[in-house]
Amino acid sequence: MSFNGSAGGSQSSRMAYEFGRTHVVRPKGQHQATIVWLHGLGDKGSSWSQLLESLPLPNVRTDMDFLSLIKWICPTAPTRPVSLFGGFPCTAWFDAQDISDDVSDDMQGLDASAAHVANLLLTEPADIKIGVGGFSMGAATALYSATCHVSRQYGNGQPYLINLSTIIGLSGWLPCSRTLRNRMEASNETTRRAASLPILLCHGTGDDVVAYKHGQKSACALNSAGFQNIMFRKYEGLGHYTIPEEMDEVCRWLSVTLGLQGS
Template structure:
């Protein structure tokens, strides 16, 4: 993933299900963050049959920040839509996410269609790319304040997830991933997915809010009901 000689191994803060584990949510944080904060957010809306995995991105130099090393799923060269993208890094990060899905299947006997993948900002970009290119059917996709990477050369979406429900959320005052970029992403996703919903949050910046998390909870409850 770009200049990554100093990459450190990814770890996964995890909230275990408090009853029999029959479903999983895998959620990726944004640039410079860790999974711990999001794990805490999901703890507030957790259901006992669901395990929540919020991996920590490896540490690597990020061009956008002058090569400073920070937790990052791939290199970001600029915020302008015309900025070059780290195609190799995006694909490797997506593969890492798909490996977590496979591990849930093989080690915990959780079928892929009982797994939600999602993320915030940069993590959401990885989740979208991963979900739309895997041949494993998923339960759902969550994209918060994010965008579709490599959209100009995006491969045909995998047939396995053309009907998978997706919830995409974005704040109207986002200074990092603009609301317009979110709406453009939604327009592209609607051409790929049959069950895509886009929700806007007035005055919300590059963050999340209580109403958004309530909507996320409703979405999770709908696609990952207790078995």
């Protein structure tokens, strides 16, 4: 489950939170890529690590032997009060109030989670292609990481040192869409990085948690800001969950965009 926004100046956004356990699904073949995968609001890393461990999923026609080449890192968000739930604590990558341009984004929470993701990737070998993906609030955090990669800095101005090769967002949205264009106007290098970063966005028309229109609007905002390599996949009737066909799409996307070899 996931929403966005946040009381940017709320007490919760000024506090530091401890991230939970990280689960790793190690490659069964030659390690060629590492993807950090981020769960949704109230979930934990183990839920997705179990799903990713089972890929390729049964009853889906695929030649996904290359999945054995991917290492999946599934961290767990801090437990923090969430404005959406009246301050009730649950696992969340940042404080969530609503999905709307009318609310302030929890920049401190977004920066902290993006930095945590970056730190998980810092020790990966230089020849390994790396990316960030996620579901719902995890997708929002992945897209925020994309903006940090492109601008080479976090929202607080600190340098972002990770070179991402791909971004995946399922049933999510783009935080900080109001300020994205300003961040993108920094330099020609920023424009070049944005244009070349492959992004896959998937969203169901039946999503009653993060409405389809938010996913569609996010794709348009990214594109208008200079992210030109975006694939937006629409799933008729799909609610706020994933299905085997969608994960099959994710796997095929990774195979092509990362150029995985040896399957």
